[in-house]
Every structure is written in C-alpha cells, then in structure tokens.
C-alpha cells in the first residue's frame with residue numbers, strides 16, 4: 089500500500105508573518121485570508137485531498153464563518169495558537185491560556201476540539217519540552233512543530249514521526265519535510281524552499297521518505313497563493329524567507345496532490361506504528 093502524506097495549512101493572514109503587525113491594527117477590508125482559503129479549498133476539492141488546517145484562534149474569532157466552511161469540506165481543524173506569538177516568548181502560562189482559548193473557539197465553531205498543534209514559526213522543539221507537557225495535559229494527540237532545519241529547528245532531529253516523552257506520557261511529533269543535502273537539511277516541504285527548489289528535488293524527497301515508510305508533511309500559508317498580495321516591511325533576509333520567489337505555490341502543489349496519496353495528520357497519527 090502506498091504511504092500517505094499530509095498537506096498542512098497554517099491558517100493565518102498576510103500580516104501574521106514575524107508578528108510585525110498586531111491583527112487589530114488591520115482593517116477588515118485589508119484581510120486576505122478568506123479569498124485565499126477559498127482558493128485552497130477549491131484546489132483540494134479538485135484534487136480530492138483532505139488536509140489539516142492549523143488555525144490561528146484570532147483569525148477564527150475575526151471571521152467565525154471560516155472554520156465551519158473548512159470543516160464542512162471534510163478537512164481537519166487543528167490549532168496554531170491564538171496570537172501568533174512565538175512559544176518561546178509566551179512561556180508556560182500564556183502558552184496554556186492561548187491553547188485553551190483557541191481550542192474553545194475551534195470546538196465552538198466546528199464541534200470538535202483540536203487534536204493537533206503547530207507552533208508559530210517552528211518555535212517549539214527540544215528546548216521547549218515544557219510545551220509538550222502542556223499539549224499532552226490539554227489532550228492533544230500530536231504536535232507538528234519540530235522542524236529538522238538549522239536556525240529555526242534542530243537539524244539533527246528525525247525526519248519522520250517519533251514519540252516524545254512528556255511528564256504525562258508520550259506525544260507524537262510529526263515533523264515537516266526537509267531534503268538532505270551536502271550542506272545540511274533544506275526546506276523543501278513548504279515556504280520559500282517549496283517554491284524555490286526544483287520540482288524534481290521535491291518529488292525525490294517525497295519518494296525517498298515514502299520508500300522508508302515515512303510520510304512527507306508539506307505546509308502552506310494562504311498568502312502563498314496570493315503572490316502579489318500585500319507585503320510586510322521586513323529586512324532583506326526576513327523578506328526572502330517570507331516571500332522568496334513570488335510564485336503561486338498552488339501550481340506545483342496541484343501536481344503533487346494529484347501524484348501522491350494524502351490524508352490528514354490526525355489520520356496519520358491514528359494509524360502510526362513506530363518502526
């Protein structure tokens with residue numbers, strides 16, 4: 089049987105990158121998350137793929153019709169926290185408060201509490217073990233934040249799902265896809281790397297992981313389907329990391345969604361048997 093992969097969407101707006109603009113400062117007519125999400129849903133329907141949406145609680149609160157629309161199409165609703173503040177900046181109590189607040193909003197809007205979590209900008213990993221304890225305490229089944237990349241994560245980390253021991257028992261970690269290279273792991277699962285590196289390299293990575301029985305976890309932001317949408321005033325480096333090549337990510341994504349098998353992270357987590 090072919091290995092199932094996962095497409096994940098970090099559901100936030102164009103101004104959430106680098107937390108540069110607090111969301112109340114953006115007028116409703118400046119928001120772009122809804123049309124971009126509709127474009128993602130149309131793509132998923134066309135490719136008959138169910139995806140996992142890590143929803144930012146503040147975005148769900150601002151537009152209470154978004155989550156029901158995504159859930160009605162059969163996709164998984166998971167949590168991306170509330171304010172897009174880095175986990176390292178929140179600390180344990182505010183992290184717990186954000187988790188609860190977001191879970192309440194999402195459960196209210198789609199009838200089910202989130203089973204999975206992804207931290208803003210991969211800000212959860214081996215150095216924030218306390219956050220895994222709190223996820224377990226709050227009833228989460230999995231996390232998808234430990235990016236095996238230099239700078240933003242731990243490049244020595246596993247490329248496939250693994251169990252993290254917390255004080256309350258094990259929690260499954262499902263890392264995003266990276267490609268091995270002679271200069272280290274490269275971001276090919278999403279963001280600028282997904283739009284930048286050759287398609288053949290992305291396909292090879294997916295097939296390499298699947299050949300080892302591991303899922304490839306891709307990630308996408310709604311703003312990546314909106315290459316000429318508004319941009320934050322960022323430094324050159326941040327700007328490249330955020331926007332990289334100005335292309336519509338859905339073009340190459342469509343190819344992959346049609347070529348390989350995809351399911352939600354919740355389903356992958358439920359079926360996961362460690363090797």
Ligand SMILES: [Zn+2]
Pocket residue numbers: 098100104168172207208209
């Ligand atoms: Zn995010």
